[in-house]
Amino acid sequence: MTRAPHPASPDEAGRAIRGALAACRPGATICPTDAARQLATARGETAPEAWRHHLPAIRRTAVDLAREGSIVILRKGKAIAPDAVRGVIRLGLPALPSGESA
Template identity: 40%
Template sequence: MTDAAVERCIFDLLAARRPGATVCPSEVARTLEPEGARWRGLMPQVRGVAQQLVQAGRLHVTRGGVPVDATALGGPIRLGLPPAHGMAADGPRR
């Protein structure tokens, strides 16, 4: 699987969601490799691509609502678009 395909899948899944919504990296992997348990092998690559996108300012990765390194151990993470100026991740700031 190419990194470009992983990146495209992340942004395609996010585009299909409401603004501010996130996706799980496993959803990306399962979309790319829907057969059986083979998607698990893609998880390190999905997390690596996500971290590259964070470093480029194109993606926001959180664990429990707190920004984290996508490649760090510690539990489930969520992938989302960076909050737009004047927007919180969960909607407009008041």
């Protein structure tokens, strides 16, 4: 029987989310599973479904990051309030105000 990996800390989950978003083209979004998979890989977890164990921490951390304005959470392509998160979501970086560049 394989032991489940230790849950990700908020710092680890935040790094995974930011890393997955940084790897995207500007304006693109990620699925929380992308960050969970990246986290499992970074930890050297090789079981095919190891990433699933990290998904709750990724989703909790995404809500925290959205509350502080670091990311946006989207549902059906529209930004939603962090407290309204349920079901299928995507994560993205906030849009820059007009006239600003990254």
